[in-house]
Amino acid sequence: MALLYKNTYLYHGLTNAVYGVSRKERFHAVVRWVPDDMELLDVCCGDGTLATYLARGVNYRGLDQSPAFVRQAQALGRAVELFDVRAGDLPSADVVVCQVSLFQFYPQAESMLARLFDAARCRLVISESVFSLSQSRWSWLASVVAWGTKTKGMSADTFRFSASSLRQLFQPYGANLRHVAEVCNGRDWVYVLDKSPMVP
Numbered sequence: 001m002a003l004l005y006k007n008t009y010l011y012h013g014l015t016n017a018v019y020g021v022s023r024k025e026r027f028h029a030v031v032r033w034v035p036d037d038m039e040l041l042d043v044c045c046g047d048g049t050l051a052t053y054l055a056r057g058v059n060y061r062g063l064d065q066s067p068a069f070v071r072q073a074q075a076l077g078r079a080v081e082l083f084d085v086r087a088g089d090l091p092s093a094d095v096v097v098c099q100v101s102l103f104q105f106y107p108q109a110e111s112m113l114a115r116l117f118d119a120a121r122c123r124l125v126i127s128e129s130v131f132s133l134s135q136s137r138w139s140w141l142a143s144v145v146a147w148g149t150k151t152k153g154m155s156a157d158t159f160r161f162s163a164s165s166l167r168q169l170f171q172p173y174g175a176n177l178r179h180v181a182e183v184c185n186g187r188d189w190v191y192v193l194d195k196s197p198m199v200p
């Protein structure tokens, strides 16, 4: 298990430092696409922090393979389950979210995206970072972060998407594209794919 996914304080400390004033925006940019009264599946959810930003009527379910994150989430009363998305079929939900996690599935990111899309009955929301400390110009920092985020099954620990490789990844979904935007001062991109007309 990757070091950074063994301890929620370490993980949040690092992400808060990296996102700075945008640390809440990365969640708000996603939850605005989750209508009330819907079932939400949060894939690679970490400790389920996203659940704390949702409207009360949303029925949240998170999946993550880190036992430490799942333990912490459950202790906080969040509906998060231990689940390796490489090993099991994804359950379906009205809205599926995958936040800052697609890079881990490279070079199978296309098939992972297809699985996420299939699991979403109405809407898929992906947010992905295009800047990472694993690509820092300080090679020691890049190596530490790449090592600290390398999970089982990852074949390329320094791979991260760029804005243009993300655009290419989503190209086959053009007909479903509801929204695309840069958020958090350009650090992340949010893609929203709709399967059927949604409200709102």
Ligand SMILES: C[S@@+](CC[C@H](N)C(=O)[O-])C[C@H]1O[C@@H](n2cnc3c(N)ncnc32)[C@H](O)[C@@H]1O
Binding pocket: 005, 043, 044, 045, 046, 047, 063, 064, 065, 066, 069, 083, 084, 085, 086, 098, 099, 100, 101, 104, 151, 153
């Ligand atoms: C960068 S963190 C993102 C966590 C959360 N989505 C967020 O935005 O803070 C990546 C997460 O993916 C999880 N993960 C990696 N591979 C996984 C897999 N095969 N199945 C389930 N979760 C996985 C890690 O445990 C980690 O919690």
